[in-house]
Amino acid sequence: MFTGLSAFPLTPLANDAVDESAFAGLIRRLAAAQVDSITALGSTGSYAYLSTEERRRVAHLAVEHAGDVPVFVGIGALRTSQVLTHLEHAQQAGAAAVLLAPMSYQPLTDDDVVGLFDTVTAHSSVPVIVYDNPGTTHVTFSTELYGRIGQLTGIASLKIPGVPADPQQARARVREIRAVVPAHVSIGISGDATAAAGLSAGCDAWYSVLAGTLPDPALRIARAALAGRAEEAVAASDRLAPLWELFGEFGSLRVVAAVAEQLDLVPRACLPLPLQGLDEGQRDRVARVVDDLGLDDQP
């Protein structure tokens, strides 16, 4: 279950409330595209900004509309007891697994992070995915820390940030991580621009921002890479270079939000304030890239 393409949908807001109808539509779109799993309430799903009740409701909606596609649910929060509440709600909603990023306000020590995962795995009746997202959590996972957490009973997968673009270095990095975690723990790449490289270097899964809004181009990359057609995967990824550049410049969330708004999948200004989304000039650039790459020809 922790292999292949996991799509991270937005949780669109309208007037500071979750647009449940638009969210359900995103989930049905992903199920129709036959992604391998859906991760609701990832960073792209703005989990950190939503109330406990909003998150409970979103978890239920995701499972309700995903059909046969397994749904993973993000349960991160700043306080351990809040994480356990989200865990309970995700389980009640029918999540196949939960995704946990160690959010921080005060800097966390490695012992704090291990303690958090230890508590959560001890309470969880579903598998736990470790979410290493240093750009938002400001927690740096060393390889040793992967090893300490990977040993915990109930850990199913590691979501790692990008790998080096060079294939040999990428393989070395994946091998290095593989060496410190049990064999049943899958390794999933994030950082969409390096996904083709990561999958070709031995990652089992791709935890994808892009796929949450545009599943088809992401599936083309994932299917090729996981079938061993590395060149085809890299070529399909390189074709999206103008999109990756926008991700790098504005952050992937603001770009996919603009794309989803442009394609009328979500309402305008769908991000939680204070996140203002892209301005008009930036949206024009995104629209041109979507147009040039034919990304609006999606089913």
Added chain:
Amino acid sequence: MFTGLSAFPLTPLANDAVDESAFAGLIRRLAAAQVDSITALGSTGSYAYLSTEERRRVAHLAVEHAGDVPVFVGIGALRTSQVLTHLEHAQQAGAAAVLLAPMSYQPLTDDDVVGLFDTVTAHSSVPVIVYDNPGTTHVTFSTELYGRIGQLTGIASLKIPGVPADPQQARARVREIRAVVPAHVSIGISGDATAAAGLSAGCDAWYSVLAGTLPDPALRIARAALAGRAEEAVAASDRLAPLWELFGEFGSLRVVAAVAEQLDLVPRACLPLPLQGLDEGQRDRVARVVDDLGLDDQP
């Protein structure tokens, strides 16, 4: 009101609930010490980890037990609408002002930050203190950003991180900030180790972690510096160098929590998990410094 020493108390927890009796005791202790203001629910007060209801209750307790000392209340949150809820509750509690740090999960643009402060000042009936705390918020305030936010009606003070230790460089930095904000906006130093330097360089206030737990040594530094006795202030601060070293090594929050626990002001393990606090060996070092400096002779 936005001058002198503002003390930042802990919000102690016991079994994952606010220890209201211990918190009230901290506030009464600060009022008795005659600090110039008390800032409840600062970073030292773990505001980011507490529920809306816990924060509402803590704001009320602070005002109830502070006597004549003005109470400022931290209202930061990741989502603007949550900030406005905290603002409303702080006002209802009788806060003399509110303190707002631009918390982030997704990186914020300058426009996002200005938009947040613009919304909050427009809704607030009390003055707003800008809380620049890059180590926790991961927002970097440029001098230009101070200027944009300082112009907003309702901004009363800037809480800035440390200044350079060199007196001339410190004065130049304070002058640089002063030049971009209106004259009625006070400038308060944080980063306790540089407070003597900051106050002597022209800062009006000291927003102090130390003072929340040990008000008297902080008052000695503040009173000397603000009376123009810079050498005396720096000497009083230098005397605490072993404490500043511990702040640098473990973060000020974990150190003052250990001090407060040692002095029986708060229960053991008073920080919100996943923050584990200091281990036994680290606590021994803190205890030795407290003992060597005579900090347990506090009234």
